[in-house]
Amino acid sequence: MSAGDTAWVLVSAALVMLMTPALGFFYGGMVRKKNVLSVLMKAFITLAVISLQWVIIGYSLSFGEGGKFIGGFQHFMLNGVGQEGSNYASNIPGLAFMIFQAMFAIITPALIFGAFVERIKFSSFLLFTVLWSTFIYDPVCHWVWGKGGWLGAMGALDFAGGTVVHINAGIAALVTALVIGKRKNTGTLGPIPHNMPFTVLGAGLLWFGWFGFNAGSALGANGLAANAFVVTNTAAAAAALTWAVIEWFYSGKPTVLGTVSGAVAGLVAITPASGFVDVTGAIIIGAAVAGVCFVAVSIVKGIFKYDDSLDAFGVHGVGGMVGALLTGVLANPAVNALGTGTMFGNPKQFMIQLISVVATMAYSFVGTFVIFKLIDLTMGVRIKEKDENIGVDLSEHNERAYTLIE
Amino acid sequence: MKLIIAIIQPYRLEEVKQALYKKDINLMTVSEVLGHGRQMGVNEVYRGIRETGNLLRKLRLEIAVNDKFVEPAVEAIVAGAKTGETGDGKIFILPLEECVRIRTEEKGTKAIG
Numbered sequence: 001m002s003a004g005d006t007a008w009v010l011v012s013a014a015l016v017m018l019m020t021p022a023l024g025f026f027y028g029g030m031v032r033k034k035n036v037l038s039v040l041m042k043a044f045i046t047l048a049v050i051s052l053q054w055v056i057i058g059y060s061l062s063f064g065e066g067g068k069f070i071g072g073f074q075h076f077m078l079n080g081v082g083q084e085g086s087n088y089a090s091n092i093p094g095l096a097f098m099i100f101q102a103m104f105a106i107i108t109p110a111l112i113f114g115a116f117v118e119r120i121k122f123s124s125f126l127l128f129t130v131l132w133s134t135f136i137y138d139p140v141c142h143w144v145w146g147k148g149g150w151l152g153a154m155g156a157l158d159f160a161g162g163t164v165v166h167i168n169a170g171i172a173a174l175v176t177a178l179v180i181g182k183r184k185n186t187g188t189l190g191p192i193p194h195n196m197p198f199t200v201l202g203a204g205l206l207w208f209g210w211f212g213f214n215a216g217s218a219l220g221a222n223g224l225a226a227n228a229f230v231v232t233n234t235a236a237a238a239a240a241l242t243w244a245v246i247e248w249f250y251s252g253k254p255t256v257l258g259t260v261s262g263a264v265a266g267l268v269a270i271t272p273a274s275g276f277v278d279v280t281g282a283i284i285i286g287a288a289v290a291g292v293c294f295v296a297v298s299i300v301k302g303i304f305k306y307d308d309s310l311d312a313f314g315v316h317g318v319g320g321m322v323g324a325l326l327t328g329v330l331a332n333p334a335v336n337a338l339g340t341g342t343m344f345g346n347p348k349q350f351m352i353q354l355i356s357v358v359a360t361m362a363y364s365f366v367g368t369f370v371i372f373k374l375i376d377l378t379m380g381v382r383i384k385e386k387d388e389n390i391g392v393d394l395s396e397h398n399e400r401a402y403t404l405i406e
Numbered sequence: 407m408k409l410i411i412a413i414i415q416p417y418r419l420e421e422v423k424q425a426l427y428k429k430d431i432n433l434m435t436v437s438e439v440l441g442h443g444r445q446m447g448v449n450e451v452y453r454g455i456r457e458t459g460n461l462l463r464k465l466r467l468e469i470a471v472n473d474k475f476v477e478p479a480v481e482a483i484v485a486g487a488k489t490g491e492t493g494d495g496k497i498f499i500l501p502l503e504e505c506v507r508i509r510t511e512e513k514g515t516k517a518i519g
Contacts (some may be wrong), residue, residue, distance in 0.1 A: 192450060192457055261453055279438045298454025406413065 001084075007222040009096045010088075012216025013394045014102035020047050020110050026202025026264070027114050027310050033194040033393025035118045036401045042113045042125060045060035049126065050106040050133055050256055058097050058105055062136035063088065068138045068150040087147060089219045100216060106143070106164045109133050114312035115173035115379075116180045119388050122396045124381045125372075128372060132172060136367045140168050140360055156356035157331060157339045157349065159228065162272025162308050162323040163360050171364040172316015173308060179372045180381055182307035184388050190309065198254055201311035203260035207236055210267045214274040228274040231282035232267065235274075238286025239266025246294050258294075265293040269323030273330065276339035281330035291321045321357055328353030407502040407518055408476050412467040413441065413495040414487040419465055422486030426469075429478040435468040445492045464495065470502055472515050475478070 016356065024043030028036045050058070055078050064071030065087070086094035109129045137314075143149040144164050146158060158164060181282075183190075193199060214232045218225035243262025244254035251362065262308055269289035272283055297314035308314060328350035331341035340346040375381055387395035394400055414422060419436065426434065440461035450457045471479050481498055488494055507517040 090461065190452075190455070192460070193452060247451070248453060250454060251456065255451055255453075257452050258454070294454060302455065 001093070002220065005089075005091045005222075006093060008221035009092050009100050009216055009219060012212035013096070013100040015102050015209045015212025016100070016107065016216065017047070017209075019103070019206055019213065020044075021108045022205030022209060023107065023110055024202065024203045025198045026206060026260075027117065027199075029195040029198030029200075029202065030193040030303065030310050031118055032191045032391070033402055034393055034400070036121070036194065036198075036393065037270075037399055038392040038396060039113075039117050040123075041397060042117070043110050045126065046110040046113075046129055047106055048130060050109060051102060053130055053133055054102040054105050055098075058133060058138050059101065060337070062105070062141040063098075063101065063146050064142075064152075065147045065209060066142070068148060068153070069143065071142045071146050079101065091220055097219065100219075101141075103214075104161055105133060105137060105164060108137050108161075108169045111166070111169035111312055111316050112176060115177040115308045116308035117309050118183050118392060119180060119382055120380070121381060121383050122392075124375050124379055127379070128375055128381075131371045131375075132368065135371065136172065136199045137164075137168065140164050140363060141358075144356070151356045151359065155349070155352050156310035156352065156354070157276055157327050158212045158272045158324065158356070159275035159327075160271045162268070162320045162327065163356050166268045166271060166316045167324060167357060168320075168364045169359050170207075170313045170320055171361050171369040174306070174317060175365055176372050177306050177308040177313065177367040179369065179376065183309065184385060185308075190307065193257065200256060200260050205265055207267060208262055210236070210271075214271055218275060222334060224275055227278075231274050231277055231279060232270050233280050235270035235286035235289075236263045237265040238283045239263060239290040242287045242290035246291060248381055250294075250298070254331075255351040261293070261297070261311070261315060262290045265319040267318035268316055269326070272294055272320070272324045273327040276327055276331035276336050276341070278332050278335055281326075281332060284330060285326050288326065289319050292322050293318050294359055312333045321361075324353050324357050325350065378395030407515060408471055408473065409500045409502045410467070410471060410476070410479055410483075411500065412468045412483045412487070413439070413464050413513045414483070415489070415493060416463055416465050416488045416505065417496060418470070418489070418494075422467070422483055425482035425486040426479065429475070429482045430474075431469065431475060431482065433469065436512060437462050439466045439495065440465050443493060443496075448478075462493065470505055470518050472518055498506040 020043050024040040028039040031039055060075035061071045064074050081094040081098050083093045087098050109132050109234045141164050144149040144158050211229055214227040215225040240263035241257050244259045247258040248254045266286040269285050275404035293315055296318040329342045331339035335338040342350045441464050447459045447461055450460050505517045506513050
């Protein structure tokens, strides 16, 4: 047991916790003002609901030592998870590992709602979040990180959640956007963001929290954590700059939304790689993901005409894929002996990464479709058109964010 | 009595106010409005997607004056707001039937100034 390691993991858990309300601001600034509170609410209530789901059953299903595909019920209500070290990290209390992982379980379903904001019933959203976490997040988390999970056993590299968190949530976002349909009255491709400073604030806090996300995943206050911290910052910087430059050429001006979107895409893509690549790898990943995600949100989305409102798929799904695959190419064994990529003489790693990406995409796609469709058929997911016109803040929560009169 | 409504560029407000004060016109109501004239607004780009024809921010001044102040007011607004560029705005002059000062209940030309 190490006091230093425990301190770092607990602080990291707190850093990651902040990312969920930060995501609320990142997303909230991009919607119309009649819907901003509902977005902040979705982030906040997810923090509440999944905190409970995780300690009751989620942790057990994810990290319980079960089969290849799912954990078990042995840690129901955190039974057996205590102040002593665990099989996952003997240097820190089992409870510290559990709460660090809880924050990942919370932000992952929160990422998805960027796809269907401004038109979903709150009750259906809540049920979806709980079911999705239990039946999609928890199994995939077990596959990659749980003892006995099949992707982890195969050697898939996912340091801090590129596959488990970002691809998983990104694909779910695409599915939900397709099933729920487009928003009404949004112009050709979507409404204009109502408060860009919120979005920039949210992106800044996400970048800050991401140090806990990635460097905390070292599960210790050590050199690997420092490497993860440095490459996380480097990739985000490279991606933000690249996106801004691409826009400069493509549409004449570097935009703020583009620059912060680039930073988030860079953070997404470095996540699986952060414990395996050096700064050269980080710069390559950051530059590459900015280009790919830009094409995804500015061109591909326009061609297929799905309404992924806030680009949850375009940034997180696509960014996660880029990161997971490039991890297989750029993993440097000098950084971490557990990972050797194609560039360093291990061509097999890329194939393993590809399998883990495709398996996660397939499971998330089918599973999310079934869950979302079931909810739609039983209680309906979409609010009435009249309520959508009024705005979800008033129609679902009886509140509004801004008033004109005192 | 006339009601003068002027649509001006937001950044010209200070100059217009100073010009009005010089002509002894001290009362006005200012509101933020959106609109566009022949230049057809501005383009905005979000994540590479262009939104065309968005409305521009303008200020709307409402000034109620007695007849002898109409010309000086118009001159002051033009002096303060004119840049010679597209989008400088417009001035509308409307007849004004009645005016009541709420505090004293005075009416008409006495109430206006």
